[in-house]
Structures are given as structure tokens and as C-alpha cells.
Amino acid sequence: MKQFTLPEQVEICEVAPRDGFQAETKWIPTDEKVKIINELAKTGIQSMEITSFVHPKAIPQLKDAEEVVNRTRELSNIQFRALVPNLRGAERAVSVGIKKLKLMLSATDSHSISNANCTVMEAQQNQEKIITFANKENVIVSGSISVAFGCPYEGEVPVEKLILIVDRYAKLGITEISLADTTGMGNPKQVSELLQILKGDYPNMEFSMHFHNTRGLAIANVIAALQQGITKFDSSIAGLGGCPYAPGASGNIATEDLVYALESMHITTGINLDAIIQTAKTTKSIIGHDGGSYMLQAGPITTLQNKPTEQNKMEA
Template sequence: MDNPRELTLPSKAVICEVAPRDGFQAITNKWIATEDKISMIRLLSETGVKNIEITSFVHPKAIPQLKDASEVVQACQDLTQINFRALVPNIKGAERAIVSGIKKIKLMLSATDSHSLSNANCKTMEAQNGFLPIIELAAKEGVKVGGSISVAFGCPFEGKVPKERIFQIVSRYMSMGVDEISLADSTGAGNPKQVYELLGYLRDCFPSTLFTLHLHNTRGLAIANAFAALQQGIIHFDSSIAGLGGCPYLPGATGNVSTEDLVNAFHEMGVETEMNLDKLIETAKAIKLKLGEIGDSYMLKAGPTSLLYEKQTGQHKLEN
């Protein structure tokens, strides 16, 4: 008989690596050579990851670091085992992405009007209405579309976002034919109780919608928030190798939850990701060395739990 106190979690989770977009765009003090971006993406492709957010097709003046988006995408077309997606802000970005070979695009939207005015120079509803030509183009070209809601768990201008506001935005996405929606904790303001309750509410309201989580670790709660999401049956997560990232438009916003930390936590709980943790740590070290960035990764500081023990005479002995 099952133990009624035993916690039941999903048996697997699907991770999308976002360092080539979220991580690289946060590096503003130096140019990352195009060939270096490509080589790091190739390293990531060897970790067992199946999904990579490879870049963003924003205007080069907005994010100069990603002005080579087309070249990067075209150079990685031979990595057919990877599902690539790109962030697009408008129809021009969508056109560039599709011409470059992208088969899945992700839309950019803020949960609050204040953040939207700061980020997109228009209010949320106006920005969302502007997605219609993008969605029509994607449908014509056979390209998948995912939606996003930035600052979904806390806005730097307006504080916590009411669940009714998120409901309104998701409803609008669904009416436009977008049924995959990423909830982004862009400021790292979310907490496990908040994440659990909001996801439970949204899953009850929109049972056919695929919700994904994009977590930043600004206040050290990203892993706890991912655990709360797992308890609500959410299995799709974004993460960034070595914890690289941080929105250039959000002061103090540190990087995404690190991929190696998230995979370690999931594997320790019996949630399979089909990713190789040792290879992830090796890749994180190489990318950190290449970029000279500190990032935020417990695996790079302490290593996986398995390293705490060594086998001696058939027993495990705790290292001093």
C-alpha cells in the first residue's frame, strides 16, 4: 500500500537551455565573438539537452550583443537533435528569425503596463495585440509560437501582480491561438507558496494550456520555486548554464537558475531530465572560463551530492 505521506512528483522534466540568449545578452562589457557563441552552443548540445533558446531577434541597438543572431542560427542548423527557439519582439524580428531557420518563436510580453512601457514603449494589451501579425506569419510558415509573461511574480514598478491580471493575459493568448505560455520570474521576486497557488489557479482555469517556468535566482528561491511548480505538475523549465543571465532592463536582476543546479535537484528527487550532470558541470566550467563571468552555480562551488562520499571497503565514508 502506498505511503499516504509520500510526496508524488512528475517522473520527468523538460529543460530549455537559455544561456545563448538570456546569458549572452546580459554580458554588456565586452563583445562575444560569433564563433565563440557558436562553439558554446555546440558544447551545450553535447549535454543531453534537447531544447535551446538560441538568441533573440531584437534590434541591434537594443541589445548589441545579439546583433549576429542570424549568423549564429544559420551556423547551428546541422544540430538537428536540438529544438531551437528564438525570442522575437515584433514582426521584423519574426521575419528575420524564420528566414534564418528558426522553427519556434517566443513572444515578449510584460505582465504590467509599467514594465511594458519601460520595455516595449506601450501598454501590455497594445503589445499583445501587436502579436497578431507575428502569429499569422508563423502559421503561414509552419513555425510554432509560444507566449511569455515577464515579471509574472513581481514587477519592479508595481509589486506583486494580481492573479486576475495573469488570467486576463493568458485568456488573450489563448484567443489568439497561443497555448504554450512561459511565466517568467524576471526579478526573482516569487516564492514557493505564490508559485504553487498561481500555477494551481491557472491550471484549473486553463487545463489545456502548457505552462512553463522561467526562473531567476535573484533572491535564492529559484530551486524552491521549481519544486513548488513540480508539485503542480509543471514539467517544463528554462535554465541557464553556470547561472548566467539577468535582464539588462531590470536593475539587480541576477541570472537564471543554473542548469546544472536544476538538473542536480531534479535527479536527486527522482525527476529525470535525460541530461548528463557531469557533462553539464564540465560545460559550465568551460563557458565560465571562456566568458570570465562568475554566474551563480552551486554545482561549480560544491559539486554534486555524489562527491560528498567515496567508496572504501564497501562502505561510503563522508569526506572531511
């Protein structure tokens, strides 16, 4: 039986301030967004996707992007990144001090047209302007591939199509790519096989994973990625989030669930579990709901120890 060695440490990037908030139709006041970000900063999180510099008409929830960044600049212990759809978005992000930009790209033309009003090829050609600008500003740029494990319009994405996208990214000088299961269509076998291929073909490319728990397979997919040596994962506090252009896509993997799972396997995250659960509770109270967090529903197993209930006594 083949044995897998899991990483000893991983880096979690908190994406609720972007991916989580953008899925909310009810306006979240800027003060509340800043409060959540400040609370997250106390948990040990070292990386955060703080917002997206999209046109306010596209995602009204993020129209306060500049203000949110300006009001959290003192959080020097966190590396902030921002999602940018175009050159104008990149310029806005850099103007308020963002030092890492994440490019927006779909794996399929159907999703790309819905999300960015252009084909995949056209979108990657447009990214050249962003990369040139970022290089002049000494800003890091990472790539992404949405619906990499399945498109709600086209179904399973051929591996060959993903290889072409990664190849174009590599030629543009990108060295880090986020593979996103935007609608929760991926499975562990698929994750494992795709990573084996991509890591084999592009050994110098760093891949990170962005899993949604729409169909309950996010943690299993994380383990499959860990077995392939992946050490960077996105997650969202309280399981918030989703793609506004992907029907039924709500439910990022919850940060508190991911921290619990990893720490249970003795994989260090640097995040305090109790603190992240408490922050998830605070976030849920502000937003009004969660996106399917197991820690908020059941809590860690430590809450069960040394607390016998009447039912426990009867079962014993």
C-alpha cells in the first residue's frame, strides 16, 4: 500500500473579506467589514484576500474596497492580496498599498463570458497589461483558474485545457497559481490526478487550492492535495462565500473547519483554533448566517471531553 507523507506546515489564506462578502446581497457596513478583518488578524492568520477591485456595478458589496484597505493598513502581520479583473482594478489596488495582486481567470469560455465578458484566451491576453504594470510597481502577481474542477455550464474541464492555461501563465512569468473548485464539483481522485500532472509538467510552479464545500467534499479534497505536497489553501471564516456567476455555489471551506482538520493531523497552521472559532461566531452574528461551518454546529471534540450529559450516562 502506497504511503503518503503529509506536510508538517501549511499556509491558510483567509478569503472571507473578498469571496465571503461578495456573495452577500445585503450591504455589510464598512465598519463591520473592518471589525471582522481586525478580529481575524488576532487569530494568527498570516495571509488574507482582503477585497476585489472590481467595478462597483459588478459587485456592489465591494464598492468600499479602497476604504477597507486604508482602514486596515496597520495590520502589518498579514500579507494582503487583492483580486483584480483588469488594469484599472490593479491600479486602484496598488494606489492604496496592495503588494500582491491575484489575477481573475476562468477555465472555460462559458464561465469566463459570464464572469468577465470575454473568452479565456482574451482574458489571458488582457492580463499582460496587469503584469507589466505590476512589474513596474514591484508588486507580486499570482494567477488563478476558477471552475478548474468543473464548470456549471460545461461540466468537467479537460486536463488539456488546464495545461494550456497554466502554460500561458508560465510564459507570462507567473510562478503561483490558485486552482479553484468554484462550484464544489471536484472530488479527491480528480484533485490528486490533476495535481500529479500539473506538478509533473510544471515543477517550478507553486499551486494553491481554493475549495468550496458545496457538496461536502472540501476536506477530502484538501487531504488529496496535501498528499500531493500542496501547502497553500484558501478558506473563508464561517464558510461564507460563493461565486455570483455560478448558481448554487455558496459555501467555501470554513477556515475554522480547515484549521481543526489540519491541526488534528498535527499539521501546523499558526492559527489559534479557539480564536478562529470565536471569530467565526462573531462573523456569523454580523452577517446573520454561516455557510455551513461544522465547528459552529458541533465544535471541536475537546468541547465533549469531561462534560458528561444525561444521554452519555444512559449510553454508558
